[in-house]
Amino acid sequence: MDSRYKDKIVQSVPQKGFFGHPKGLFTLFFTEFWERFSYYGMRAILLYYMYYEVTQGGLGFDQATAASIMAIYGSLVYMSGIIGGWLADRLLGTSRTVFWGGVLIMFGHIALAVPAGASALFISMALIVIGTGLLKPNVSSMVGDLYADEDPRRDSGFSIFYMGINAGALIAPLIVGTVGQEYNFHLGFSLAAIGMFLGLVLFIVTKKKSLGLAGTYVPNPLTGEEKKKTLTRIGLGILVIVILGAVGIMTGLLTIERFIFMVSILGILIPAAYFTFMYRSKKTTEVERSRLLAYIPLFVAAMMFWAIQEQGAIILARYADERTQLQFAGIEIQSSWFQSLNPLFIVFLAPVFAWLWIKLGNRQPSTPKKFSLGLFFAGLSFLVMIIPAYMNGTETLVNPMWLVLSFFLVVLGELCLSPVGLSATTKLAPAAFTAQTMSLWFLTNASAQAINAQIVRFYSPETEIVYFGVIGGISIILGVILYLSSKKIHGMMRGVN
Structure with missing residues (x-):
């Protein structure tokens, strides 16, 4: 983005009005709050909806298939960020793209609320x-x-925004999960649709006064000729995909297992192609190329982290349902409630981390070192899950505090890595690919879950110790390697901290 236009955008946004931050942070905080409420509410009960028997209101899928679908669904959710980034950078701008995304999400939850199998x-x-x-x-x-590029509030602002994400994710499993498991899955999904509707209303009502020009700029717009050719190609591409999909389903060539495998491969190929395209683009400067190279080990580290963190909604969700005592201190616990632990800890700890980075100022760890800490805590969160199985075997129910500890440890890692990664991405992004580089950040999650779609099939109570031990150990080893390489990576970031 041209620096003069960037300054114009910042000047158009009221710079005070939300806990010492720009007023627009309020709008984006609560828009994401309600979007995450809808998504995590749905996700808290989706695995159970898929593998519970039809007599229990579910679909009756086998557990391994349901777990792989959950992973590949999560992968596709984040992979589709490429589409959103491209539309924002080249056609609509970020503000209009956000609005239409919310509309589609709302209708998606409405479809789930309909009992149509x-x-x-x-x-x-x-x-x-x-x-x-x-x-x-x-x-x-x-x-x-x-924020201006050198605004010291920037990392703190992303941490506060991240707290908004997790506030929505915190209450969603408690409300949607309870309604879905106690009464009816489809009623729970309808609450998710209502949440997204509220987010859309808030975004529309408040954006004019609080966001100024933010989100209106199209950094790399299509020319009239390019627009015509591109839209034609997109239309033809969609038509071909629909036809091939229909033929594959009717002939039996396209099964759920084959589709999952294809997406797993794409989860690796797409980010590789994305890095190559941006690195070789004539619009990317020499300094920006160096920053892209520095971004690669951060990408791999984030991918490893999300591979563990996202299993909280798959393997640990199944663990909560089958291996955990669901009574604690005289309270009957719903297995979906454990999905609130991650955001609960983040809501309490995010302000502490935001304060910590500001307090440390220039003395805070570099971005690569923060990422290495994230990997260490993620690995530890899986290693502790070995202990109850080692002590008491895999045939007895486990005290729920083991799950609480695991979620707590992964949150410590998340706060070292995720909001810092969001902030670093906006600073390392080539000017011509600002929104698309943010999409690349979300591909760390897409790639992780694409790999998870194959990995989660190996979990069972019998393989529990090996499963948690191997994955947790790999994460810690990668964290050590990243820490030792942090000085070199930081130098390649060319002034970005």
Whole structure:
């Protein structure tokens, strides 16, 4: 983005009005709050909806398939950020892209609320995948628009924004999870749709006064001729995909297992192609190329972290349902409630970390070192899950505090890595690919979950010790390697801290 236009955007946004931060942070905080309420509310009960028997209101899928679908669904949600980033950078701008993403998400949850079996499930997945891809990377990119590049409040602002994300994710499993498991899954999904509707209303009502020009700029717009050719190609591409998909399903060539495998491969190939394209682009300067190279080990580290963190909604969700005592201190616990632990800890700890980075100022660890700490805590969160199985075997129910400890440890890692990664991405992004580089950040999660789709099949109570031990150990080893390489990586970031 041209520095003069960047300054114009910052000047158009009221710079005070939300805990000492730009007023627009309020709008983006609560828009993301309600979007995350809808997404995490749905996700808290989706695994159970898929593998519970039809007599229990579920779809009756086998557990391994349901776990892989959960992972590949999460992968596609974040992979679709490429679409949202491209539309924002070249056609709509981030603000309009966020709005239309919210509309698609809302209709996706409405489809799930209809008791129409597996067909409604896959239709809703398609709508939510595309809608989240439009909304999520762009609302985060708009947070970056609120601050000047050297504004010391920037990392703190992203931490506060991250707290908003997790506040929505905190209450969602408690409300949607309880309604879905106690009464009816479809009623729970309808609450998720209402949440996204509220987020859309708030965004529309408040954006004019609080966001100024943020999100209105199209950094690399299509020319009239390019627009015509591109839209034609997109239309033809969609038509070909629909035809091939229909033929594959009717002939039996396209099974759920094959589709999952294809997405797993794409989860690796797409970010590799993305890095190559941006690095070789004539619009990328020499300094920006160096920053892209520095971004690669951060990308790999984030991918490893999310591979563990995202299993909280898959493997640990199944662990909560089958291996955990669901009574504690005289209270009957719903297995979906454990999905509130991650955001609960973040809501309490995010302000502490935001204060800590400001307090340390120039003495705070570099971005690569923060990432290495994230990997260490993520690995430790899996290693502690070995202890109850080692002590008491895998046939007895486990005290729920072991799950609480695991979620707590991974949150410590998340706060070292995730909001810092969001902030670093906005600073390391090539000027011509600002929103698309934010999409690349979300591809760390997409790639992780694409790999998870294959890995989660190996989990069972019998393989529990090996499963948690191997994955946790790999994370800690990668963290050590990253820490030892941090000085070199930091130098390649060319002045970005």
